[in-house]
Amino acid sequence: MGTARQIVVSVSGLTKAYGATSVLKGVDFSVDRGEVHALLGGNGAGKSTMIRIITGSAAKDAGDIVFHSPSGELRTEAEGRRKIAVVHQELALLPHLTVAENIALPYFANGAALFNRKRAAGQAYDALAMIDREFAATSLQRLIGDLSLHEGQMVEIARALASGAELILLDEPTANLTAQETDRLFTVLRRLTRESGLSVVFVSHRMKEIRQIANVCTIIRDGRTVVDRAATASLTDADIIEKMGQTATAHVSERAAVPTRRALDGEPLIIKENGFRLELRPGTILGVAGAPAGPSTLIATLVGAARSRRWTVSHASWPDSFSSPRQAARLGSGFITGDRSHKGILHSLPIIDNVLASRRVVRGSKVTGVHEQTECLDLMQALKVKAASIWNLPNTLSGGTQQKLLLARWLGLPSRLLVLEEPTRGVDIGTKREIYHLIRQMAASGTVIVWWSTENAELLEVCDRVMAFDTEGRCAGVIENEDLSEDRLAELTGMAA
Numbered sequence: 001m002g003t004a005r006q007i008v009v010s011v012s013g014l015t016k017a018y019g020a021t022s023v024l025k026g027v028d029f030s031v032d033r034g035e036v037h038a039l040l041g042g043n044g045a046g047k048s049t050m051i052r053i054i055t056g057s058a059a060k061d062a063g064d065i066v067f068h069s070p071s072g073e074l075r076t077e078a079e080g081r082r083k084i085a086v087v088h089q090e091l092a093l094l095p096h097l098t099v100a101e102n103i104a105l106p107y108f109a110n111g112a113a114l115f116n117r118k119r120a121a122g123q124a125y126d127a128l129a130m131i132d133r134e135f136a137a138t139s140l141q142r143l144i145g146d147l148s149l150h151e152g153q154m155v156e157i158a159r160a161l162a163s164g165a166e167l168i169l170l171d172e173p174t175a176n177l178t179a180q181e182t183d184r185l186f187t188v189l190r191r192l193t194r195e196s197g198l199s200v201v202f203v204s205h206r207m208k209e210i211r212q213i214a215n216v217c218t219i220i221r222d223g224r225t226v227v228d229r230a231a232t233a234s235l236t237d238a239d240i241i242e243k244m245g246q247t248a249t250a251h252v253s254e255r256a257a258v259p260t261r262r263a264l265d266g267e268p269l270i271i272k273e274n275g276f277r278l279e280l281r282p283g284t285i286l287g288v289a290g291a292p293a294g295p296s297t298l299i300a301t302l303v304g305a306a307r308s309r310r311w312t313v314s315h316a317s318w319p320d321s322f323s324s325p326r327q328a329a330r331l332g333s334g335f336i337t338g339d340r341s342h343k344g345i346l347h348s349l350p351i352i353d354n355v356l357a358s359r360r361v362v363r364g365s366k367v368t369g370v371h372e373q374t375e376c377l378d379l380m381q382a383l384k385v386k387a388a389s390i391w392n393l394p395n396t397l398s399g400g401t402q403q404k405l406l407l408a409r410w411l412g413l414p415s416r417l418l419v420l421e422e423p424t425r426g427v428d429i430g431t432k433r434e435i436y437h438l439i440r441q442m443a444a445s446g447t448v449i450v451w452w453s454t455e456n457a458e459l460l461e462v463c464d465r466v467m468a469f470d471t472e473g474r475c476a477g478v479i480e481n482e483d484l485s486e487d488r489l490a491e492l493t494g495m496a497a
């Protein structure tokens with residue numbers, strides 16, 4: 001009560017336009033020492049743009065950014081930025097360097113003269129062990145290029161934690177983390193904010209996590225600050241959704257709006273592993289939960305990318321195994337990768353090619369016809385993708401909007417199976433509801449959906465059955481009906497908090 005604020009950074013009247021598109025229209029934002037501050041807003045609201053400007057990777061048009069030292073003294077922008085670490089939505093690691101070398105990078109950036117291999121390895125171990133001791137013990141000398149997306153995410157977070165930064169900006173950091181890793185990350189953040197006065201800005205669309213970790217929040221809507229430093233506890237979920245301007249979409253009531261779930265006729269898909277057999281009738285939505293090691297081997301088989309024969313998937317009209325992802329797609333097995341940046345988005349091709357990629361593979365077409373432009377616009381409209389032109393590159397879209405491009409690829413494309421890895425990654429609350437609805441509609445038309453997610457609440461909301469993998473990558477069981485609960489999932493995946 002009445003204690004003076006210790007401001008780390010304050011932003012006022014920030015504006016930014018890309019060409020004719022005005023993205024930030026006068027944003028105010030400030031962060032205090034030792035707080036976890038949730039930065040909230042719908043897809044395309046301007047959160048990442050503001051973060052890029054604060055960290056110096058994009059230039060502002062107008063407005064002020066003021067940094068303070070712990071003693072309250074003013075810092076230059078350059079000095080202030082040296083005390084910031086950022087974890088972007090897309091990983092920023094150097095693939096040809098090792099884990100330890102990547103974690104050491106901020107030391108070079110801050111002017112350290114010599115690279116001391118032993119010291120760097122020690123620091124990298126300490127940082128990684130905060131989140132996963134076993135990974136820390138086995139991975140320091142591995143090349144980043146050999147890591148999975150999930151492992152890369154842990155390295156990126158560890159690098160920020162180890163960088164000695166006074167302010168850490170985390171843009172959707174938990175998207176690829178399991179529930180247990182997220183818990184550990186939150187424990188570390190709470191400790192560092194309490195003990196060393198670290199400040200954290202946390203961008204997320206996961207309401208549960210926001211409430212778990214952030215005591216303060218700011219909401220940006222359409223490039224303007226609509227809530228400035230409110231106590232998170234003082235706002236209900238409905239308040240937050242309303243301030244973000246998503247009331248209409250967030251209330252698409254799944255149960256009411258979704259076609260009635262019923263068993264559909266038709267040949268089932270059969271998934272098998274040594275001694276395990278699961279029959280999936282048309283229209284089933286199967287959730288897959290657990291650390292990625294297990295689900296990834298199953299998913300590779302379902303989409304024609306398997307290197308091992310551990311799993312088989314069979315259907316009356318399919319061969320014993322797919323020879324390639326192209327064959328799988330043509331035979332009706334669709335896939336949305338969780339690795340948006342490396343395996344999903346085609347960065348050098350325009351939005352239209354990104355939206356129509358699967359259709360072209362399935363149909364075997366290569367050239368853009370006029371009818372495709374209409375098709376692309378229809379798909380974008382169905383997912384409310386706003387873009388100045390379908391000929392723009394995808395990097396002119398926000399992260400959540402890029403995710404919608406991946407979803408658009410399979411929307412309305414008749415398929416027997418659709419495999420989804422974390423399909424709502426980075427997608428805002430209103431759009432998530434719409435995506436759940438669209439996926440249910442696809443299931444109602446007979447598609448089997450296999451949905452891997454690290455957000456157990458999402459699996460429980462959408463799926464008929466959930467297949468759980470334990471931390472060793474083994475299938476630990478399939479649960480359904482009244483057995484479906486967060487506790488049961490945590491127990492089977494070995495991730496009870």
Ligand SMILES: Nc1ncnc2c1ncn2[C@@H]1O[C@H](COP(=O)(O)OP(=O)(O)OP(=O)(O)O)[C@@H](O)[C@H]1O
Binds near residue numbers: 046428
């Ligand atoms: N390089 C660019 N050129 C043109 N427009 C851009 C560029 N970068 C971002 N934008 C636009 O700026 C707006 C804000 O994007 P930004 O990434 O900041 O949103 P966000 O709030 O972080 O969204 P999300 O939750 O989806 O990550 C979007 O409409 C986006 O299309």
